[in-house]
Amino acid sequence: MSIHQRNKSLASRHSALSDTFFQLDVLNGKAVSDVRIPLFSETIRQAGYAEGRLKSGRIEIFQVNVGKLCNQSCAHCHVDAGPDRKEENMTRATFEKCLDILSRYDIPTVDITGGAPELNPNFRWFVEECRALGKHVMDRCNLTIILSNPKYRDLPQFFAKHQVEVVSSLPHYNARRTDSQRGEGVFSDSIEAIRLLNAAGYGQEGSGLHLNLVYNPTGTFLPGNQAALEREFKSQLKRQHGVEFNNLYAITNMPISRFLDYLLESGQYENYMQSLLDAFNPTAVAGVMCRNTISVGWDGFLYDCDFNQMLGLKVSGSRTHLDDFDLNLLEQRDIVLNQHCYGCTAGAGSSCGGQVA
Numbered sequence: 001m002s003i004h005q006r007n008k009s010l011a012s013r014h015s016a017l018s019d020t021f022f023q024l025d026v027l028n029g030k031a032v033s034d035v036r037i038p039l040f041s042e043t044i045r046q047a048g049y050a051e052g053r054l055k056s057g058r059i060e061i062f063q064v065n066v067g068k069l070c071n072q073s074c075a076h077c078h079v080d081a082g083p084d085r086k087e088e089n090m091t092r093a094t095f096e097k098c099l100d101i102l103s104r105y106d107i108p109t110v111d112i113t114g115g116a117p118e119l120n121p122n123f124r125w126f127v128e129e130c131r132a133l134g135k136h137v138m139d140r141c142n143l144t145i146i147l148s149n150p151k152y153r154d155l156p157q158f159f160a161k162h163q164v165e166v167v168s169s170l171p172h173y174n175a176r177r178t179d180s181q182r183g184e185g186v187f188s189d190s191i192e193a194i195r196l197l198n199a200a201g202y203g204q205e206g207s208g209l210h211l212n213l214v215y216n217p218t219g220t221f222l223p224g225n226q227a228a229l230e231r232e233f234k235s236q237l238k239r240q241h242g243v244e245f246n247n248l249y250a251i252t253n254m255p256i257s258r259f260l261d262y263l264l265e266s267g268q269y270e271n272y273m274q275s276l277l278d279a280f281n282p283t284a285v286a287g288v289m290c291r292n293t294i295s296v297g298w299d300g301f302l303y304d305c306d307f308n309q310m311l312g313l314k315v316s317g318s319r320t321h322l323d324d325f326d327l328n329l330l331e332q333r334d335i336v337l338n339q340h341c342y343g344c345t346a347g348a349g350s351s352c353g354g355q356v357a
């Protein structure tokens with residue numbers, strides 16, 4: 001299968017994996033493969049978590065997934081996002097519900113993700129309103145959106161004006177390796193976008209404007225040491241392209257959505273799941289992001305994390321929508337765990353902010 005075909009969304013290919021129940025069946029050894037990986041809950045029970053349960057702590061991050069529409073169509077996308085995913089986009093009314101909650105509760109950070117969140121017509125207004133509430137705002141920007149249309153060229157200035165922390169994927173400082181995962185020409189556009197962000201002050205010492213890059217492996221291996229990768233990326237990007245950034249977050253490819261499709265197609269699913277299990281790190285469990293995050297879907301439903309959101313696994317309990325938001329209950333909830341959680345606890349662990357152990 002060519003990269004171009006592989007990068008089409010599962011939805012547009014009418015893949016069986018576009019059904020989240022089917023993905024969960026695969027992960028639980030009930031479809032496609034009969035590989036038996038021990039239940040994640042049983043593994044953490046043996047690691048000392050009573051009854052194999054994981055509890056939320058204080059919620060510090062309100063993550064909003066504004067929709068699946070994206071100008072890119074990356075091979076490993078866990079959202080199954082792409083230019084064809086126009087149907088699931090957060091409306092103004094749902095954004096307003098988010099703002100109402102943010103105004104009532106002391107949740108310090110709003111983490112905006114997608115898709116390419118900037119494609120949502122309410123994006124800039126939402127950022128401004130969050131800032132007016134005194135929240136720290138993060139935008140998961142894919143970089144190329146800045147160059148995709150003249151109307152997005154001023155995003156670096158917009159981000160700088162509102163002190164938005166920009167978090168952007170760049171799988172490698174090698175053009176071929178990045179393009180193989182994210183699409184032809186993505187690397188050169190990403191470098192140009194970083195240049196524009198640098199010119200607006202991002203990644204520059206003393207500016208207070210943070211540009212953090214996200215590395216994920218271009219194959220079925222676990223990320224290496226985050227600090228070493230950061231040093232390597234910094235020196236290579238500076239030397240080869242004259243661009244700078246603040247921190248590098250190394251994350252593990254989660255065995256869901258398009259990466260799961262890739263694993264199955266390439267016959268590497270069993271080996272990959274086994275490598276996650278073999279690398280299970282009990283100390284990484286405490287730092288998984290679901291413990292301090294609530295993830296909001298485009299339609300206002302609540303999830304423990306963006307991965308659970310993409311698997312349709314809503315938060316436990318009966319209050320699963322913005323309309324029933326109860327911070328006190330959410331901060332005592334049991335996290336909904338499943339076999340993909342091994343991706344967050346392998347090696348040094350993996351979260352939206354990189355390695356955790």
Ligand code: SF4
Binds near residue numbers: 076
């Ligand atoms: S840029 Fe991000 S959201 Fe868009 S397809 Fe790539 S991984 Fe998915």
Ligand code: SF4
Binds near residue numbers: 305337
């Ligand atoms: S996949 Fe989500 S629920 Fe599972 S451990 Fe990771 S962050 Fe938590």
